[in-house]
Amino acid sequence: MRKLAIGIDIGGTRTKLGLVDLEKGEVLEMLISPTETKDSDKFLEIINSGIDQLKTVAKREQSTILGVGFGVTGFVFDDGMVDSTYGFLDFMEDYPLSEYIEKYSSLSCRADNDARVVALGEALYGIGKGQNRVLVLTLGTGLGLGFIANGKFETSLPYAHMGGHISVGRTDFKCYCGKKGCLEALVSATGIVDSAKRMGWEQKYPHLELNVQTIFKAEQEGNVDAKEIVTEFLAYLKTGIDNYINLFAPDMIIIGGGVSKGMKPYLDKLTQIDFLPPYKSYKVKIALSELDEHSGILGSAALFN
Numbered sequence: 001m002r003k004l005a006i007g008i009d010i011g012g013t014r015t016k017l018g019l020v021d022l023e024k025g026e027v028l029e030m031l032i033s034p035t036e037t038k039d040s041d042k043f044l045e046i047i048n049s050g051i052d053q054l055k056t057v058a059k060r061e062q063s064t065i066l067g068v069g070f071g072v073t074g075f076v077f078d079d080g081m082v083d084s085t086y087g088f089l090d091f092m093e094d095y096p097l098s099e100y101i102e103k104y105s106s107l108s109c110r111a112d113n114d115a116r117v118v119a120l121g122e123a124l125y126g127i128g129k130g131q132n133r134v135l136v137l138t139l140g141t142g143l144g145l146g147f148i149a150n151g152k153f154e155t156s157l158p159y160a161h162m163g164g165h166i167s168v169g170r171t172d173f174k175c176y177c178g179k180k181g182c183l184e185a186l187v188s189a190t191g192i193v194d195s196a197k198r199m200g201w202e203q204k205y206p207h208l209e210l211n212v213q214t215i216f217k218a219e220q221e222g223n224v225d226a227k228e229i230v231t232e233f234l235a236y237l238k239t240g241i242d243n244y245i246n247l248f249a250p251d252m253i254i255i256g257g258g259v260s261k262g263m264k265p266y267l268d269k270l271t272q273i274d275f276l277p278p279y280k281s282y283k284v285k286i287a288l289s290e291l292d293e294h295s296g297i298l299g300s301a302a303l304f305n
């Protein structure tokens with residue numbers, strides 16, 4: 001019988017639920033809905049109805065579901081309690097997510113930090129497969145950090161979930177966390193758009209929609225302001241990667257999330273990094289995620305691997 005699990009990736013804007021074949025690393029069915037961020041009852045309703053739909057699919061396939069895995073922002077304890085969501089999902093603070101889901105679905109529930117489950121998905125089923133030490137940076141609304149060693153989380157709890165907030169020395173603006181100079185506030189999609197705003201992009205280019213992909217496209221077409229933004233973005237990302245290499249010594253760094261979709265032309269600028277190698281023969285591969293939006297679903301389902 002196939003080993004199936006449900007993976008649920010609760011993103012800042014979209015919630016994705018998937019039925020996953022754990023051996024093949026395949027998403028058999030996927031449901032997407034906007035993330036309910038205000039009303040906890042409505043949030044549970046959406047999740048529970050999705051679980052019911054996926055249970056029906058599993059039944060049709062004559063397979064049983066091992067459990068429901070969640071990837072959620074914040075610090076997630078091993079009993080499924082969540083805190084420190086920094087305003088992204090206020091009702092999740094001190095929220096017994098696993099308990100609620102288990103009660104409704106009669107399925108076992110495991111939850112972990114969203115960036116950590118993305119990393120698990122990449123390391124088990126993505127381009128990180130076969131690598132020992134895999135660090136995954138998710139550049140989306142924020143900068144998520146997940147580290148996998150030999151196919152498993154290196155720490156039992158997400159102690160490094162604020163790892164995007166390492167300081168890179170800028171002091172001229174504040175990050176939402178309250179500190180100044182956080183890497184996340186410079187290299188996430190939000191950070192890149194904020195950099196553009198600081199240089200007056202909206203006044204200069206009122207006809208262009210302001211988002212990361214527009215900026216990358218303009219850079220490729222030779223726009224000088226876009227070039228400045230991208231150069232700054234890459235320099236800070238490089239500093240961040242240098243720091244992470246010194247802390248984790250990864251064999252591979254995978255960059256995922258919305259920002260990574262436009263990063264192919266810049267990848268070769270990140271391979272010749274002037275970093276301090278942890279040992280003489282140390283080599284690191286830097287790659288872009290190829291799982292696209294499946295990594296969070298696969299990784300959260302893989303909590304039942």
Ligand SMILES: [Zn+2]
Binds near residue numbers: 165184
């Ligand atoms: Zn910060």
